[in-house]
Amino acid sequence: MQEHTIAWKGPGLTRIPFALYSDAATxxxxxxxxxxxxxxxxxxxxAELPEGGSFRTTFVGETPVxxxxxxxxxxxxxxxxxxxxxxxxxxxxxGKAESFQCVYHAWSYNRQxxxxxxxxxxxxxxxxxxxxxxxxxxHGPRKLRIAVFCGLVFGSFDDEVPPIDEYLGPxxxxxxERVLHKPVEVIGRFTxxxxxxxxxxxxxxxxxxxxxxxxxxxxxxxxxRLSQKGGVIVDESGGHHVSFSMIDPAAADASYKxxxxxxxxxxxxxxxxSLLAGFAEYDDGITLQILSxxxxxxxxxxxxxxxxxxxxxxxxxxxxxxxxxxxxxxxTPEQRTVRLKQANLVGPAGFISxxxxxxxGFVQRGIAGARELDAVVEMGGDGAASGEGRxxxxxxxxxxxxxxxxxxx
Amino acid sequence: xxxxxxxxxxxxxxxAHAIDSEALEQWPGFFTARCHYRITHVExxxxxxxxxxxxxxxxxxxxxxxxxxxxxxxYERHRYRHLLGLxxxxxxxxxxxxxxxxxxxxxxxxxxxxxxxxxxxxRDRFVVEQGRLLLAERVAVCDSTVTDTLxxxxx
Numbered sequence: 001m002q003e004h005t006i007a008w009k010g011p012g013l014t015r016i017p018f019a020l021y022s023d024a025a026t027x028x029x030x031x032x033x034x035x036x037x038x039x040x041x042x043x044x045x046x047a048e049l050p051e052g053g054s055f056r057t058t059f060v061g062e063t064p065v066x067x068x069x070x071x072x073x074x075x076x077x078x079x080x081x082x083x084x085x086x087x088x089x090x091x092x093x094x095g096k097a098e099s100f101q102c103v104y105h106a107w108s109y110n111r112q113x114x115x116x117x118x119x120x121x122x123x124x125x126x127x128x129x130x131x132x133x134x135x136x137x138x139h140g141p142r143k144l145r146i147a148v149f150c151g152l153v154f155g156s157f158d159d160e161v162p163p164i165d166e167y168l169g170p171x172x173x174x175x176x177e178r179v180l181h182k183p184v185e186v187i188g189r190f191t192x193x194x195x196x197x198x199x200x201x202x203x204x205x206x207x208x209x210x211x212x213x214x215x216x217x218x219x220x221x222x223x224x225r226l227s228q229k230g231g232v233i234v235d236e237s238g239g240h241h242v243s244f245s246m247i248d249p250a251a252a253d254a255s256y257k258x259x260x261x262x263x264x265x266x267x268x269x270x271x272x273x274s275l276l277a278g279f280a281e282y283d284d285g286i287t288l289q290i291l292s293x294x295x296x297x298x299x300x301x302x303x304x305x306x307x308x309x310x311x312x313x314x315x316x317x318x319x320x321x322x323x324x325x326x327x328x329x330x331x332t333p334e335q336r337t338v339r340l341k342q343a344n345l346v347g348p349a350g351f352i353s354x355x356x357x358x359x360x361g362f363v364q365r366g367i368a369g370a371r372e373l374d375a376v377v378e379m380g381g382d383g384a385a386s387g388e389g390r391x392x393x394x395x396x397x398x399x400x401x402x403x404x405x406x407x408x409x
Numbered sequence: 410x411x412x413x414x415x416x417x418x419x420x421x422x423x424x425a426h427a428i429d430s431e432a433l434e435q436w437p438g439f440f441t442a443r444c445h446y447r448i449t450h451v452e453x454x455x456x457x458x459x460x461x462x463x464x465x466x467x468x469x470x471x472x473x474x475x476x477x478x479x480x481x482x483x484y485e486r487h488r489y490r491h492l493l494g495l496x497x498x499x500x501x502x503x504x505x506x507x508x509x510x511x512x513x514x515x516x517x518x519x520x521x522x523x524x525x526x527x528x529x530x531x532r533d534r535f536v537v538e539q540g541r542l543l544l545a546e547r548v549a550v551c552d553s554t555v556t557d558t559l560x561x562x563x564x
Contacts, residue, residue: 192558271476339460355483
């Protein structure tokens with residue numbers, strides 16, 4: 001690829017050039033080849049579009065997008081960009097609309113993204129107006145293909161993208177269905193500004209190796225330890241993954257003590273343990289499941305704390321993480337309270353994920369002046385295959401496998 | 410005691426001073442044993458969405474949060490500077506008060522950088538217990554829907 005200036009040292013997945021996290025040409029190519037390429041990008045939940053006219057504005061990569069339900073019950077999405085001068089069409093984050101009109105020159109669009117009206121198209125008093133051959137059908141914001149899977153609305157700018165279930169693969173489909181098997185309700189939304197390139201956050205999500213080393217909360221309260229029963233699933237493309245584990249007090253072992261890790265302390269206990277008091281939600285015993293879909297979607301089950309996350313690039317060294325916390329529509333009040341309390345684990349003040357928000361910034365600052373050097377991603381070998389152990393960077397390598405394929409790098 | 414504007418303003422000044430002077434162990438003592446503390450933002454409030462960035466329903470949970478900051482969580486050293494406006498007292502009696510107080514909070518990082526970190530308003534319910542004014546409920550409603558990567562200290 002012409003504008004590609006980053007030198008990968010060989011075809012493997014264990015050496016990641018630091019330049020990838022701060023290179024402007026790479027960021028432009030990512031917009032084209034990944035976000036606007038043959039990928040499915042998470043847009044919103046179908047539950048957030050309850051009726052005809054309900055809309056939300058979001059992004060695919062850096063591109064602003066409107067997602068809207070029409071009266072036919074179908075979801076449509078199109079670029080949030082007026083075909084005339086390029087102004088945003090919808091300014092609000094969400095709402096209900098009969099149709100959309102750009103405030104600049106009052107060009108209007110229906111809910112499916114068709115240009116339906118041009119103000120003074122025939123001119124005023126015989127003067128001005130659009131040329132007679134101007135055809136509204138030929139002008140309109142670019143439309144996205146839409147796929148709804150288990151209530152998750154995905155969009156793609158690419159006509160060649162495979163159907164969603166094929167894109168996800170059977171194992172990822174099954175693990176999404178496991179969590180989104182009944183109607184959900186949004187219980188809160190938060191956006192976290194991250195001081196790092198979007199890829200550093202995606203890598204962190206896929207990095208099952210760090211979780212119980214960085215996060216004392218995970219380890220000490222035995223929410224997630226590498227010694228617990230669980231595994232990592234990496235799909236064939238490499239781009240999607242599931243990391244899962246189950247709390248099993250009977251399986252407590254001494255492997256952390258032997259390492260003398262900061263994250264394992266015996267003295268630290270909660271005064272109000274109701275924070276972690278949950279209930280058995282799924283009959284497979286899995287108490288933690290983090291699932292990602294390439295490029296930037298995450299579905300989270302940490303005990304009873306359910307959320308979807310959307311990672312969006314906001315410049316070379318900035319990104320935004322949109323959290324949508326979920327409950328099930330049939331939650332009892334007690335179950336809902338458990339979810340609200342366990343939400344303390346995640347987000348910008350999360351007992352666990354406070355650190356995830358910060359470490360990306362530590363890397364971004366740490367790699368300044370090191371464009372010619374590489375990250376070492378060799379834990380658990382050099383492959384990107386599924387496995388039972390989680391002391392591995394297999395799913396991080398999977399991300400780079402999918403990334404290199406899409407970027408032809 | 411008389412719960413009035415001055416009493417609430419003095420309470421808030423002491424509350425902000427405890428956080429800004431890094432006397433974090435004092436912070437839970439501003440609340441009743443059963444209490445509600447939550448950090449959220451205007452959009453969630455407008456839509457009635459109950460989740461918080463921080464969500465606690467007991468003083469013990471607030472104590473746990475400070476203990477986590479001291480012992481468990483990893484974060485770069487920083488401090489806050491709270492600037493609190495005058496409370497808008499919705500109602501007050503000898504037993505308590507309902508009030509709203511606007512806040513601006515600057516964050517001062519160990520690197521020397523100071524920046525505006527959060528603005529918003531506390532939505533408060535005060536009660537008097539054994540002659541002391543305490544918070545039964547404080548919801549910090551931030552104006553911005555975007556929160557910087559780290560919100561370690563309480564607002």
